[in-house]
Amino acid sequence: MGSGLLGAKTGLKVRELLETLPILLLLVVLCGLDWALYSIFDTIRHHSFLQYSFRSSHKLEVKVGGDSMLARLLRKTIGALNTSSETVMESNNMPCLPQPVGLDARAYWRAAVPIGLLVCLCLLQAFGYRLRRVIAAFYFPKREKKRILFLYNDLLKKRAAFTKLRRAAILRRARQQKAPRHPLADILHRGCPLLRRWLRRRCVVCQAPETLESYVCRTLDCEAVYCWSCWDNMRQRCPVCTPREELSSSAFSDSNDDTAYAG
Known part of the structure; x- marks a missing residue:
C-alpha cells in the first residue's frame, strides 16, 4: 500500500x-x-552602413586693370564681389x-x-x-485519528476489491486454458516447431509462456499453469481449485495482514 x-x-x-x-x-x-x-x-x-562625403569649392574674383579714376572706382565697387568658399558635407544612413x-x-x-x-x-x-x-x-489529534482510520479502512476495501478482481481474472484464464483447442492447433503444435512458441499455454497470473520450469496444478480437472515465480508468490496454493474460504488474503497481496476493518 x-x-x-x-x-x-x-x-x-x-x-x-x-x-x-x-x-x-x-x-x-x-x-x-x-x-x-x-x-x-x-x-x-x-553591413548596411553607408557614408557619403561631398566637397565643393568656388572662387569669384574680378580684376580691373588701369590707373584711371574709373578703373579705381570699379576696383573699389566690384572688388567687394570677390568671394571664395569651400563646402564639406558628410552624411550617412545611420538614423x-x-x-x-x-x-x-x-x-x-x-x-x-x-x-x-x-x-x-x-x-x-x-x-x-x-x-x-x-x-x-x-x-486536532482526534480528527487525525479519524482520518487515519478512514484511510486504513479505505485501503482494506480497495485491497479486497483488487483480490476479487485478480482471482476472477485467474479463474477466467484457467477456464480458457481448459477449453478444448481446435484440432488444427494440436497438429501445428506437433508438426511445426516454429509455431510452438505461440501455441504454448501461458501462466494464468502473468501470461508468461509455459516452460519446462512451469508448474502445472496436479488437481484433477484443473491443470492450471503457473510460472515458478507466480507459483511461489501464491505460496504454492492454486486459487483455481482451492476454495475461497481456505485462501488467505495474503496470497493475493503484498501484506501479511488479514483483511480486518478498524473501528
Whole structure:
C-alpha cells in the first residue's frame, strides 16, 4: 500500500512538472527568438552602413586693370564681389538603420528565476502537504485519528476489491486454458516447431509462456499453469481449485495482514 501511495504522489509530482513544461518551453523560445532577432538586426546595422562625403569649392574674383579714376572706382565697387568658399558635407544612413539592444544577464535571470521557483515548489509540494498534516494533527489529534482510520479502512476495501478482481481474472484464464483447442492447433503444435512458441499455454497470473520450469496444478480437472515465480508468490496454493474460504488474503497481496476493518 505504501508503494501505491508513493507511486500516486510521484505521478502527481510528474504531472505538475509536465504542466510547468509549456511555460519553460515558452521562455526558451522567447529567449531564443530575442537572441535571433538581435543577431539579425545587428548584422543589418553593421553591413548596411553607408557614408557619403561631398566637397565643393568656388572662387569669384574680378580684376580691373588701369590707373584711371574709373578703373579705381570699379576696383573699389566690384572688388567687394570677390568671394571664395569651400563646402564639406558628410552624411550617412545611420538614423535609418535598426538600433538593437541585447538583453543583459540580469534580464535573463529575472525571467528564469520565477520558473526555477515554480519547479522547486512542484518538487517540494509533497513536503508542504506533510507539514500541513503534521500541524493539523498537533492541534486536532482526534480528527487525525479519524482520518487515519478512514484511510486504513479505505485501503482494506480497495485491497479486497483488487483480490476479487485478480482471482476472477485467474479463474477466467484457467477456464480458457481448459477449453478444448481446435484440432488444427494440436497438429501445428506437433508438426511445426516454429509455431510452438505461440501455441504454448501461458501462466494464468502473468501470461508468461509455459516452460519446462512451469508448474502445472496436479488437481484433477484443473491443470492450471503457473510460472515458478507466480507459483511461489501464491505460496504454492492454486486459487483455481482451492476454495475461497481456505485462501488467505495474503496470497493475493503484498501484506501479511488479514483483511480486518478498524473501528
